[in-house]
Amino acid sequence: MGFKIAVVGATGNVGREMLSILEERGFPADEVVALASSRSVGTEVSYGDKTLKVKNLENHDFSDTDICLMSAGGTVSQKWSPKIAAKGCVVIDNSSAWRYDADVPLIVPEVNPDAIEGFRKRNIIANPNCSTAQLVVALKPLHDRATIKRLVVSTYQSVSGAGKDGMDELFNQTRAVFVADPIETKKFTKRIAFNVIPHIDSFMEDGYTKEEWKVLAETKKMLDPKIRVTCTAVRVPVFIGHSESVNIEFEKEITADEARDILREAPGCQVIDKHEDGGYMTPVECAGEDSTFISRIREDATVENGLAMWVVADNLRKGAALNAIQIAELLVERKLVKPRAMA
Structure with a gap:
């Protein structure tokens, strides 16, 4: 007998991706229920060859549901996840609501699978931020080999990380540029079409944004609290796929060739690193793929035991939906x- 799964936020980008990945990976589910707010009730969403009608989260009885995949934002999760968990249903939450709770494990299965045992304290498991998920998949095998001391990350994050409204804004602004229409800015703080914006999430007192702080806090929680991390998060005019420029300082000596060999064998990683035109991955090629792709691996001569690399992944999959389903698996x-x- 299979499991009963609920997907909350089933009409959103990540919710739809969750439904798709559940089916394509053959998750042992006898029943999948699509849930959202009352305004989305009756909306049809795809689950493999089937069409599911969205039901109201407010009215759903979770007492016979085994796993809830929650992707409806932090406010909804803070209200509903404890209630759902109290019914005996394990919640895997994609928002930032529970990531920094000491009693809630923050999991990337390729990185810290043993931490999942701690879910019983609250019956909730947190999914990391999209940019952190792909980052730690690439860092974990290198950290195991040479111990990371310091990390400098610049992220180049696609508009899908801001949801459907972000994707719509890029599309509408791009079209407006070509037909000389007025450009409307609603979702982002500045025009995103043919531009980059060094600002994701709200600013904090120290000048960093909350998105940048998430990378710091989550990397420490999942990988090693002793790693020093700094980050600059940038929104770029790309629909799907986050990219990261990563500079690493290690305690032990490690060469670029060693790093390539280690990453080629590491779970969830694919190395595409040829020193020639096009011998690297970009967001366009990673869309729809499950792997974290690593390119441009090279030694950094400005520090002792330093490496630089380029990391790309589909933020809707490994950065969100796929990772949640890997946790369920x-x-x-x-x-x-x-x-x-x-x-």
């Missing part, structure tokens, strides 16, 4: 959750 694989209908 880990729960099943380790027999940490069983179908309640069978019990």
Whole structure:
């Protein structure tokens, strides 16, 4: 007997991706329920060859649901995740609401799978920020080999990270540029078409944005609290796929060739690194792919034991939906959750 799965926020970019990935990976679900707010009730969403009608989150009984994939934003999660968890349903939350709670494990299965055992404290598991997820997949095998001391990251994040409204704004502004229409700015702080914006999320007192702080806090929580991290997060006019320029200082000596060999064998990683025109990955090529792609691996002569590299991944998949489903698969694989209908 399979599991009963609920997807909250099923009409959003990530929610739709969750439904698609559940089916394509053959997750052992006997029933999948699509949930959202009352204004989306009756909307149809795809689950493989099936069409699901969205139901109202407010009215759903979670007492016979095994796993809830939550992708409806932090405010909704703060209200509903504890209620759902109290019903015995394990919540895997994609928002930032629970990532920094000491009693909630923050999981990337390729990086810290053993931390999942801690989910029982609250019955909630947190999914990391999209830019952190792909970053730590690439960092973990290198950290195991040479121990990372310091990390400097610049992210180049696609508009899909800001949801459907972000994608619509890029499309509408781009069209307006070509037909000489007025350019309207609603979602972003400045025009995004043919531009880059060094500002994602709200500013904090120290001048960093919350998006930049997330990379710092989540990397430390999942990888190693001793790593020193600094980040600049930039929104770029790309629809899907986050890119990152990563500079790493290690405690031990490691060469670029060693790093390539390690990453080629690492789970979730693909190395595309030829020193020639086009011998690297870009967001266009990573869209729809599950892997984290690493290119431009090279030694940094300005510090002792330094490397630089370029990391690209589909933010809707590895950065959100895929990682959440990999967490659900880990729960099943380790027999940490069983179908309640069978019990």
